[in-house]
Amino acid sequence: MSPQSPTATDLLHCRYGADQGAKIERHNETVEAMLSHRSVRSYLPDPVPEDLLQLAIAAAQSAPTSSSLQAWSVVAVEDEEKRRRLEQLASPNPQIVSAPLFLVWIADLSRLRIISQSNGRSGEGLDYLESFLVASIDATLAAQNALVAFESFGLGTCYIGGMRNHPSEVAELLGLPPESMAVFGMTVGYPDPAIKTAVKPRLPQSLVLHREHYRSGAVERDLDGYDETMRAFQSAQDMAVRGWTKVVANRIGDAQSLHGRHLLSAIMRRMGFKIR
Numbered sequence: 001m002s003p004q005s006p007t008a009t010d011l012l013h014c015r016y017g018a019d020q021g022a023k024i025e026r027h028n029e030t031v032e033a034m035l036s037h038r039s040v041r042s043y044l045p046d047p048v049p050e051d052l053l054q055l056a057i058a059a060a061q062s063a064p065t066s067s068s069l070q071a072w073s074v075v076a077v078e079d080e081e082k083r084r085r086l087e088q089l090a091s092p093n094p095q096i097v098s099a100p101l102f103l104v105w106i107a108d109l110s111r112l113r114i115i116s117q118s119n120g121r122s123g124e125g126l127d128y129l130e131s132f133l134v135a136s137i138d139a140t141l142a143a144q145n146a147l148v149a150f151e152s153f154g155l156g157t158c159y160i161g162g163m164r165n166h167p168s169e170v171a172e173l174l175g176l177p178p179e180s181m182a183v184f185g186m187t188v189g190y191p192d193p194a195i196k197t198a199v200k201p202r203l204p205q206s207l208v209l210h211r212e213h214y215r216s217g218a219v220e221r222d223l224d225g226y227d228e229t230m231r232a233f234q235s236a237q238d239m240a241v242r243g244w245t246k247v248v249a250n251r252i253g254d255a256q257s258l259h260g261r262h263l264l265s266a267i268m269r270r271m272g273f274k275i276r
Contacts, residue, residue, distance in 0.1 A: 011035040017201030017229040033152050038197045040156025041095040043189035047078070048101040052153055059149035060142035071131070072139035073106040074146075075174050075182075082173065089169050090162025090185065099187035104163060104170070105143045107135035109179040109273070126179065127274035136183050143186060150188055160185035165260045168267055178272030198237055201229045 006014075008024040015035050027035075053076065060074070077083055078101055086104070087096040096102050109126050116123030125131060147157050163170055163182040170182045191197070207222050227243035234241045255262040268275055 006032070014199050015202060016204060017233055018204070018225070020205055022205070030148075030152075034148060036199060037147075037151060038156075038199050039158040040187070040189070040191045040197060041098075041158055042192040042195040042197075043095070043099045043156065043187070044192055045100060046190050048150075048155065048188050048190075052150070052155070053101070056146040056149040060146040063138075063141040063145040065138050065141070066134045069112060069134060070138065071108055071112060071135035072142055073108040073111070073180065074139075074142075075104040075106065075176075077102040077104060077174075085173055086163075086170065086185070089166045089173075090160055091165075093160050093162050095158055095187045096160060096185065099158075099189040101188040102160075103143075103146070103186040103188060104174060104182045105139045105184055105186065106176065106180050107132060107139050107183045109135055110177040113179055128276045132268075132273060132275060139183050143184070147186065154190065155188055156191035158187045160187065162259070164264065167264070168271055171271060181268065181271060181273070198233065201226075201233055 008027045011027060011032060012020055012022055012024065012035070057074065061070075065071070077086065080097070083096050083099075083102050086102060087093055090096060109131060112131075113123050113126055116126070143159075147159075150157055161184050163185045167181050170176075171180070174182070176182070203226055204222055207219065207226070223245055227245055230244040231241050233239075234243075251257055265275060
């Protein structure tokens, strides 16, 4: 590490927006890159080099995969008109258009169905919720590996859950086969240096790290502290100062707040998933 490198204390304070009381003295470049992650929504027009895309996909394929099923795929979209259409389907996410590369991560059971049938089996195991969970988790683990790889080379990224707003339309646009669905997207590109984005504080470890059994006590007190941390962050970033808990309550307050995703189970069945 160079003398200018941040200390572990610096990195943790930045990530949590407050002192966590952690006694951590060691870190490395990999951990530094992960703790420094921030979503990037403003990009330069420069294309993502092809070798970095291929390297990031290799990193994605190096992620763990349940039973080696490798039940995911990814569609790289660079065509501007197609990105505009995807942005409309995931609106409002204008970074899909401004980023030169948009990756759509697919929970893909179609390949497994072909393999099963070519071996004289029905593939009934694919008809259950477990298999869709496996495919979704595999895609998520792969995507996060790719994200870390991209960011290690100075690229910025942002996950887009809006791919699930209109999954059948996304599938048609991308030519997805039955039993495959976009679970999220990821914008990739070089961050616009004119737009400064700070690291967003996360929940304190006291709310997410449990030892031996789940602790429900002190949640309200710790959430109050996190609300204060988030209000300070929002103010410093010239954002609407709303804290965190009220934003979350609105996001999950009713079915309409899911932006059409409350219909996912019925839509998925029309897309070929059995989901027993």
